[in-house]
Amino acid sequence: xxxxxxxxxxxxxxxxxxxxxxxxxxxxxxxxxxxxxxxxxxxxxxxxxxxxxxxxxxxxxxxxxxxxxxxxxxxxxxxxxxxxxxxxxxxxxxxxxxxxxxxxxxxxxxxxxxxxxxxxxxxxx
Numbered sequence: 001x002x003x004x005x006x007x008x009x010x011x012x013x014x015x016x017x018x019x020x021x022x023x024x025x026x027x028x029x030x031x032x033x034x035x036x037x038x039x040x041x042x043x044x045x046x047x048x049x050x051x052x053x054x055x056x057x058x059x060x061x062x063x064x065x066x067x068x069x070x071x072x073x074x075x076x077x078x079x080x081x082x083x084x085x086x087x088x089x090x091x092x093x094x095x096x097x098x099x100x101x102x103x104x105x106x107x108x109x110x111x112x113x114x115x116x117x118x119x120x121x122x123x124x125x
Contacts, residue, residue: 007031008117009078011041011067012056017106021054024110030117038062042070049078052120054113055100057084057091068098079120083108 010021010032018034025032033050035041039062041053057064064082071078082095085106092103101123102116 007033007050008052008054009041009050010034010054011038013037013059024113028114038067052117053078053080055080055082057082058086065094065098068100072099079123081116081120
């Protein structure tokens with residue numbers, strides 16, 4: 001069984017979002033690795049699991065919900081925070097039903113993101 005490592009994965013197709021989130025996490029002394037797509041993230045999973053996954057909902061090819069469903073089918077459990085710029089009640093409910101520990105609206109506020117990460121990491125322990 002693979003165990004989580006001391007890093008947080010950020011998956012978003014927008015390079016500026018990835019860079020901003022990575023910088024924010026680094027300032028809080030959290031290690032982060034960024035990926036431009038769900039497929040790119042899946043390709044590195046054999047190397048180890050992150051403590052937490054911060055995942056964009058709307059991405060081409062494989063959406064955040066599709067990635068979360070794939071992980072679940074593969075029996076891979078990573079506490080996941082889903083973020084989106086297109087929020088509605090139905091989407092929030094689908095993400096929570098899929099197992100997301102938090103659903104955040106973009107643009108993200110650092111305090112909200114850090115609280116969600118703390119909750120996600122705490123849920124994994």
